Amino acid sequence: MIEKKINSLSIWFFENLLRYERIGHFVSTRNGGHSKAPYDSLNLSFNVGDDPKKVLKNRKLLAGTLGIPLTNLTTAKQIHDGHVRIVSDALRGKGSTNYKGAINATDAMVTNAPNICLMILLADCVPILFCDPSKRVIGVAHAGWKGTLRFVAHNTVKVLREHFGCSPQDIVVGIGPSIGPCCYQVGQEVLSQVEHVLGTGQDHIRHKSANGKGYFDLRTANLKQLLRAGIPEKNIEMTETCTSHHPNLFFSHRHEKGKTGRFGAGIFRTPQPAQGH
Numbered sequence: 723m724i725e726k727k728i729n730s731l732s733i734w735f736f737e738n739l740l741r742y743e744r745i746g747h748f749v750s751t752r753n754g755g756h757s758k759a760p761y762d763s764l765n766l767s768f769n770v771g772d773d774p775k776k777v778l779k780n781r782k783l784l785a786g787t788l789g790i791p792l793t794n795l796t797t798a799k800q801i802h803d804g805h806v807r808i809v810s811d812a813l814r815g816k817g818s819t820n821y822k823g824a825i826n827a828t829d830a831m832v833t834n835a836p837n838i839c840l841m842i843l844l845a846d847c848v849p850i851l852f853c854d855p856s857k858r859v860i861g862v863a864h865a866g867w868k869g870t871l872r873f874v875a876h877n878t879v880k881v882l883r884e885h886f887g888c889s890p891q892d893i894v895v896g897i898g899p900s901i902g903p904c905c906y907q908v909g910q911e912v913l914s915q916v917e918h919v920l921g922t923g924q925d926h927i928r929h930k931s932a933n934g935k936g937y938f939d940l941r942t943a944n945l946k947q948l949l950r951a952g953i954p955e956k957n958i959e960m961t962e963t964c965t966s967h968h969p970n971l972f973f974s975h976r977h978e979k980g981k982t983g984r985f986g987a988g989i990f991r992t993p994q995p996a997q998g999h
């Protein structure tokens with residue numbers, strides 16, 4: 723990934739997605755916004771206890787910086803599940819100005835509608851951005867440990883393939899900043915479920931101790947799902963940046979002990995070359 727300063731914000735971009743001028747995307751950082759501690763400062767979530775007026779100002783600032791209308795931002799009530807929602811133009815702007823209006827109960831969204839910016843919100847979970855540049859279809863997925871075990875990444879590829887006729891060979895993917903295997907220690911109850919669903923002795927579990935604790939490599943687990951779904955490795959860009967290791971750059975639920983904001987990852991189609999190009 724590369725970081726670019728645009729106006730007052732610092733935005734991260736996937737180099738593989740920047741190759742497509744008519745596809746815009748972003749991963750926001752926590753800096754340059756209006757929220758006060760512990761949400762300082764570019765918190766984009768209406769659902770973490772922050773002042774909604776500040777969140778709205780932050781979202782306006784981000785949308786303005788990206789050169790898109792605020793009402794194109796389309797968000798979901800994320801529930802750590804494996805369901806994928808196809809977003810039609812009728813759902814454009816859902817949740818853009820409040821939490822209540824967000825699309826119900828989904829952790830992944832896909833669309834081919836032109837004026838929709840699909841955005842997921844994060845603080846340690848894995849953001850995954852998808853696009854098929856030839857078919858101009860885009861998608862996002864939010865994968866924590868539960869979503870990973872419910873195959874949200876794999877399911878997103880399945881919907882792109884079955885609903886939009888995308889070929890996995892054409893799908894380009896970015897896997898963004900999230901809690902790394904360096905910091906994501908999980909207990910026995912989580913690890914046993916990981917092993918049950920994904921198998922034992924895999925490289926997504928590290929340093930398993932005698933008491934059953936270990937470190938879960940969420941990004942690698944999702945990378946493997948995408949490869950199994952048929953996406954070529956050369957089409958996938960995965961950052962190693964750990965949110966918990968960089969609490970000054972990104973919100974981290976684990977590092978901030980649960981009381982923190984959310985950064986965003988989004989993707990959209992655009993008639994002009996998008997910001998960052």
Ligand SMILES: [Zn+2]
Binds near residue numbers: 901902
């Ligand atoms: Zn770390």
